[in-house]
């Protein structure tokens with residue numbers, strides 16, 4: 001288990017790139033394109049974070065979560081008979097479509113920001129704050145936006161194996177029904193969110209579980225529960 005960091009959302013709209021942000025200018029490795037949905041739309045950058053150095057194999061990585069503006073579902077892993085999530089699950093057919101509607105990236109050399117910011121969301125700064133997590137009697141962690149610590153598991157804890165065989169490791173939690181403010185003049189999210197904000201995975205709580213082997217920059221599964 002990694003140390004716990006609460007992720008606090010600032011209120012002052014960003015005017016320039018920041019490495020820890022909701023929306024904003026994605027920091028991507030050289031050669032990494034801004035990911036697209038199966039529908040051809042560019043995915044919305046929901047947030048990005050530099051992971052603290054004491055986060056084991058993920059220390060110092062840059063985490064980004066993208067999700068389509070118009071396509072939303074709960075993410076349910078498609079598991080092979082040997083218990084691994086299907087090969088190249090980040091690009092594999094999902095829910096009857098030829099690819100998933102989200103992309104989580106761990107980047108190790110994300111030195112430069114993209115030229116333009118995410119247009120659909122208000123760019124807001126994020127701050128990581130170390131805190132001491134008190135577990136519930138059933139061993140569950142705080143139900144907040146956080147990195148590390150212990151998931152608050154709305155249901156039973158889940159374990160998943162990456163296509164490469166490694167056990168996925170929990171790194172970040174987005175609480176149920178978290179709201180991401182829409183940028184002025186941008187359309188509402190067709191299927192979810194609500195007035196003035198977008199949501200992720202139909203409002204499910206999200207536990208990002210990443211491959212400790214870094215077998216691919218996109219080898220992270222967004223576990224959904226409610």
Ligand SMILES: [Zn+2]
Nearest residue numbers: 037039068071
């Ligand atoms: Zn889409």
Ligand SMILES: [Zn+2]
Nearest residue numbers: 162164211215
């Ligand atoms: Zn892997």
